[in-house]
Amino acid sequence: MSKHSINNDALVVLEDGRCFGGESFGAAGTSFGEAVFTTGMTGYQETLTDPSYHRQVVVMTAPQIGNTGWNGEDNESGRIWVSGFVVRDLTGIDSNWRSSGSLQQQLIDQGIVAVQGIDTRALTRHLRDRGAMRVGLFTGDDAARPREQLVALVNEQPRMAGAYLAGEVSTSEPYVVEAVGEQKFTVAAIDLGIKSSTPEQMAARGMRVHVLPATASMEEVRAVNPDGIFFSNGPGDPAAAGDAVALMQQALEAKLPVFGICFGNQILGRALGLGTYKLKFGHRGVNVPVRDKATGRIEITSQNHGFAVDAPTEGHTDTPYGRVEVSHVCVNDDVVEGLRCLDVPAFSVQHHPEAAAGPHDAGYLFDRFADMMTSQKEQTNA
Incomplete structure (x- = not known):
């Protein structure tokens, strides 16, 4: 004892x-x-x-x-x-x-x-x-x-399927996490259940992060004049998060660089017209192997999710926003672990690249977000 x-x-x-x-x-x-x-x-x-x-x-x-x-x-x-x-x-x-x-x-x-x-x-x-x-x-x-x-x-208790919970965990008021050192980018981060390590990782890469409530509108996003928009992790069923899906679709239409993780990955999937479904027991831990399809590299990742995106893991899928492909898959069960849009600046992963606590194999994804925002700036100014 x-x-x-x-x-x-x-x-x-x-x-x-x-x-x-x-x-x-x-x-x-x-x-x-x-x-x-x-x-x-x-x-x-x-x-x-x-x-x-x-x-x-x-x-x-x-x-x-x-x-x-x-x-x-x-x-x-x-x-x-x-x-x-x-x-x-x-x-x-x-x-x-x-x-x-x-x-x-x-x-x-x-x-x-x-x-x-x-x-x-x-x-x-x-x-x-x-x-x-x-x-x-x-x-x-x-x-x-x-x-x-x-x-x-x-x-007698409610089931997780069909539950909208992001609004119960999101910040009620916007707040800012300042960039460390020189500010290179401004990011609007939609708090669907964000972990504090996530904006810290972005701030370490020169991003000034405006954390906005789950109910934020596109007008509120545009008010911070962002170079990109981030959709966080969070609880509940993505099929019940219609407002977040609608905001994601507006961001895709505006070709605003998008990065989503975990719940944000599912929101991107639904915004593109893909389905989501509840896993039998989910992925939770700091030791989940994921394969990056572009490189073949196996990354050990931190995860916490009970829902997943339903998409073919080979080839690409045509959507109202252009083509999308699955970028990462789980080695254990072939569950979709990431999406990459080919015609608009958007990508997402199912795992947690901030890795708190856990391995840092996927930390490069924050750099990829920075590179995407840089490329979009260059195209806009060309």
């Missing part, structure tokens, strides 16, 4: 009736969400504060969590976004020199229900075989209620 104090007995209840007993180590109470697993061996703080995990209960496949405590530098947003947290073993030692507190205390302070001491390997295999599904975390007296009542409560 962890050296941390354990509050109550707890129960993890899946919508199909499978139950796992454990021990509560976060806030007391009950929480619901979509059960998903992430294969990252590190980076739990970045995971917990990633807005893309809104309304999800995250299961960590790494067996021991909490070793590095909690610090004030690695948050990807201003709060923890997960609905709940499930681990095999909460360590009793916070042993990193940057640690300013414990993972457990942060979960308690922010009201996040968390369970430890369950067989996370068995739970992960179940989700892999049956697919991501609704789940309830019950602690204290709630965990003692009849199982059939708890399963019924879980099945």
